[in-house]
Amino acid sequence: MKIKIFYFISIILVLQTHPGFCQTDVRDSVYTPKGSRVYAWRTGEEESWLRDTLDNAARRNYSENTYITTYGNNSSTRKFNCHGYAWYMAENVPVLDDPRWIGKDSISEEDIYMTDGSYVQVASEMYPGKVSWGAIGSDHSAVTTSQTGVYISKWGFGPFVEHAFDNSPYGTQGLKYYASTNISGSTSTLCKSASRNFSVVSIPNATYSWSVGSGLSMNQNGNTVNVTATSNVSFDTAWVRVTITSPLGNNEYDIKTSKKIYFPILCPPSAPIVTPGGDPPIEMGIYSYKDIVVTNYPGSASWSSSGAVQTIWNEGQTGRFYSTEEGSAYFYVTTYNSCGGSSMYQGSIEVSDDMMEKIIPGKSEIEWTISPNPSKTYFDLEIRNSNTEVILSEYFVEIIDSYSKIRNSFKLSGPNNRIYLNNITTGSYFVRIKINGQIYQKTLIVI
Numbered sequence: 099m100k101i102k103i104f105y106f107i108s109i110i111l112v113l114q115t116h117p118g119f120c121q122t123d124v125r126d127s128v129y130t131p132k133g134s135r136v137y138a139w140r141t142g143e144e145e146s147w148l149r150d151t152l153d154n155a156a157r158r159n160y161s162e163n164t165y166i167t168t169y170g171n172n173s174s175t176r177k178f179n180c181h182g183y184a185w186y187m188a189e190n191v192p193v194l195d196d197p198r199w200i201g202k203d204s205i206s207e208e209d210i211y212m213t214d215g216s217y218v219q220v221a222s223e224m225y226p227g228k229v230s231w232g233a234i235g236s237d238h239s240a241v242t243t244s245q246t247g248v249y250i251s252k253w254g255f256g257p258f259v260e261h262a263f264d265n266s267p268y269g270t271q272g273l274k275y276y277a278s279t280n281i282s283g284s285t286s287t288l289c290k291s292a293s294r295n296f297s298v299v300s301i302p303n304a305t306y307s308w309s310v311g312s313g314l315s316m317n318q319n320g321n322t323v324n325v326t327a328t329s330n331v332s333f334d335t336a337w338v339r340v341t342i343t344s345p346l347g348n349n350e351y352d353i354k355t356s357k358k359i360y361f362p363i364l365c366p367p368s369a370p371i372v373t374p375g376g377d378p379p380i381e382m383g384i385y386s387y388k389d390i391v392v393t394n395y396p397g398s399a400s401w402s403s404s405g406a407v408q409t410i411w412n413e414g415q416t417g418r419f420y421s422t423e424e425g426s427a428y429f430y431v432t433t434y435n436s437c438g439g440s441s442m443y444q445g446s447i448e449v450s451d452d453m454m455e456k457i458i459p460g461k462s463e464i465e466w467t468i469s470p471n472p473s474k475t476y477f478d479l480e481i482r483n484s485n486t487e488v489i490l491s492e493y494f495v496e497i498i499d500s501y502s503k504i505r506n507s508f509k510l511s512g513p514n515n516r517i518y519l520n521n522i523t524t525g526s527y528f529v530r531i532k533i534n535g536q537i538y539q540k541t542l543i544v545i
Contacts, residue, residue: 122142123139123140123141123142123199123202124139124140125137125139125202126138126139126140126198128186128198128200130185130210130211130214130216131189131216131278131279131280131357132214132215132216132279132356132357133357134210134214134216135210136185136186136200136207136208136210136211137200137202137207138182138186138198138199138200139198139199139200139202140197140198140199141176141177141178141197141199141202142176142177143169143175143176143177144174144175144176144255146170146172148174149170149172149174149175150172150174152174152255152256152257153165153172153173153174153256153257155256156173156174156253156256156257156259160259160261160265160266162261162262162265163259163260163261163262163265163266164259164260164261165257165258165259166250166257166258166259166260167258168194168258169194172257173256173257173258173259174255174256174257174258175197175255175258176255177197177199178197178198178199178252179199179200179201179252179254179255180238180239180240180251180252180253180254181199181200181201181207181208181239182197182198182199182200182201182252183239183241183250183251183252183258184208184228184229184239184240184241184251184252185200185208185211185228185239186198186200188241188250208230208239211228211276212230212276215279215354215355215356215357216278216279216280216357217276217277217278217279217354218276218277218279218301218342218344218352218353218354219274219275219276219344219346219352220275220276220277220301220302220304220344220346220352221275221302221303221344221345221346221347222275222302223242223246223247223275224242224275224277224299224301225242225243225244225246226241226242226277226278227241227242227275227276227277227278228240228241228242228275228276228277229241229242229249229251229263229273229274229275229276230273230274230275230276231268231269231271231272231273232271232272232274237268238251238266238268239251242275243260247262247263248260248261248262248263249261249262249263251266253266253267277299277301277344278299279298279299279340279342279354279355279356279357280298280299280356280357281296281297281298281338281339281340281356281357281359282296282297282298283295283296283297283338283359284361285359285360285361286361287361287362287363287364287436287437288325288327288336288361288362288363288364289327289363289364289365289366289436289437289438290327290328290329290330290363290364290365290366290437291326291327291328292326292327292437293324293325293326293327294324294325295322295323295324295325296308296322296323296325296338296359297321297322297323298321298340298342298356299321300320300321301321301342301344303345304321304342304343304344304345305342305343306318306320306321306340306341306342306343307340307341307343308323308338308339308340309338309339309340309341310323310325310336310337310338311333311335311336311337311338311358312329312333312336313327313328313329313331313333313336313363314326314327314328314329314336314338314363315328316338321340323338323340325338327363329363329365330365331365332362332363332364332365333362333363334362335360335362336360336361336362336363337358337359337360337361338358338359339355339356339357339358339359340355340356341353341354341355341356342354342355342356364435364436364437365437366435366437366438366439366440367394367396367397367433367434367435367438367439367440368394368440369440369441369443370392370394370399370431370432370433370440370443371392371393371394372390372391372392372393372431372443372445373390373391373393374388374390375445376390376429376443376444376445376446376447377445377446378446379426379445379446379447379448380445380446380447380448381447381448381450382407382419382421382447382448382449382450383421383449383450383541384421384422384423384424384449384450385420385421385422385471385540385541386420386421386541387410387418387419387420387421387526387541387543388407388418388419388421388447389416389417389418390416390417390418390419390429390431390445391415391416392415392416392431392433393415394433395414395415395433396433396434396435396440397433397434397435397436398414398433398434398435399412399414399415399417399431399432399433399434400412400431400432400434401417401429401430401431402429402430403419403427403428403429403430403447404427404428404430405425405426405427405428405447406421406422406423406424406425406426406427406447406449407419407420407421407422407427407429407447407449408420408422409429410472410543410545411524411545417429417431419447420472420543421447421449422449423449424449424450425448425449426446426447426448426449427446427447427448427449428444428445428446428447429444429445429446429447430442430443430444430445431443431445464481464482464483464533464538465481465482465483466479466480466481466482466531466538466540467479467480468529468540468542471540471542471543472542472543472544472545473519473542473543473544473545474519474544474545475518475519476516476517476518476519477516477517477519477529477542478514478515478516478517479495479510479514479515479516479517479529480513480514481493481513481514481531481533482513491511491533491534492509492510492511493509493510493511493531493532493533493534494507494508494509494510494531494532494533495507495508495510495515495517495529495530495531495532496508496529496530496532497517497519497522497527497528497529497530497542498527498528498529498530499525499527500525500526500527505521505522505527506519506520506521506522519544522544523544524544524545525543525544526541526542526543526544527541527542527543527544528540528541528542529541529542
């Protein structure tokens with residue numbers, strides 16, 4: 099009798115006040131877990147007095163139930179219905195933040211969730227799971243709770259309720275149960291030779307057939323599969339999926355295939371390719387520098403050297419080496435990504451006498467040094483020559499950058515001078531001396 103009373107009150111109130119949907123209601127779309135489009139309306143709210151009336155009618159006729167507050171102080175609301183809650187909103191957190199009404203134009207709109215592979219029908223109630231009164235073409239949906247036989251559902255324009263399966267206006271006939279086919283497991287990068295597990299809901303007496311994409315091997319065990327990255331090539335789109343055969347009794351089965359789960363496979367980087375190559379040896383002059391670049395750069399690198407050069411600077415794919423004396427030297431580079439390191443590249447360098455030491459030959463040779471080199475804030479310039487007049491006379495010093503632009507210039511005299519590197523940034527420069535009609539040049543490294 100209480101079902102008839104509840105329906106009578108609800109139908110009369112709805113027909114008298116709002117016989118249908120409003121023009122202000124907006125049709126929108128949501129998507130099933132497997133990506134199928136479902137029309138899901140954004141509907142306006144009901145007047146508060148009608149919400150109060152529907153709440154009171156439900157509580158009088160179904161006093162044993164728990165009524166969940168939706169918006170304001172009411173349980174009843176026009177913003178969503180049973181299908182909007184059970185199939186869409188229940189999967190979102192917070193649940194009430196995106197209310198939807200599914201099935202406004204067709205009572206079968208919610209069937210898309212049951213048929214596209216997002217859910218598989220099961221023989222009995224499962225938690226978490228969905229419940230459909232009559233399944234395909236049904237007029238009510240609910241979600242299960244951790245207490246067997248207790249569901250949560252929305253009653254049309256009426257309240258949002260936690261109730262026993264047999265304590266609602268919808269009866270107890272034709273209940274069908276559904277479980278998600280969603281696959282659980284990490285979708286982060288999987289390194290070559292590494293393994294990880296994926297799993298799907300465990301359904302009594304069901305069978306599972308797993309499949310994987312290129313670059314993977316698998317070892318399946320019921321609702322769980324272990325996959326291993328076997329490829330020597332990185333993949334952006336490795337995938338896993340499962341087909342579930344769920345027994346329903348009387349030799350009937352529901353067979354659904356899950357959505358593919360995608361994730362990348364990454365191999366450790368291959369051996370570095372550098373330019374200049376270092377085989378045959380790279381040629382350098384004393385007190386000069388050479389930049390060497392990894393052209394197949396995977397993300398990070400470490401650089402080192404031995405012999406007649408020093409590693410004075412490195413930034414990712416570029417290493418800078420400074421020559422300190424004549425002779426043979428080696429440079430080394432190993433590259434890295436999140437899955438490990440490459441083999442080490444060893445290249446060779448041959449340092450010979452600095453061909454830029456003297457630009458214009460002259461009769462009066464001088465000896466000169468700049469120290470320290472590499473330098474940070476200053477360097478000391480020392481000139482040595484048997485001709486005292488040359489040393490005591492005025493001469494010019496210029497600091498020139500790699501674009502041949504003069505950055506600083508000085509007029510000096512005497513054999514020893516300290517030159518401060520004002521407004522000079524990190525990099526390679528030339529120090530040029532103009533003395534007694536002759537020009538000399540050395541490389542200066544600023545760090």
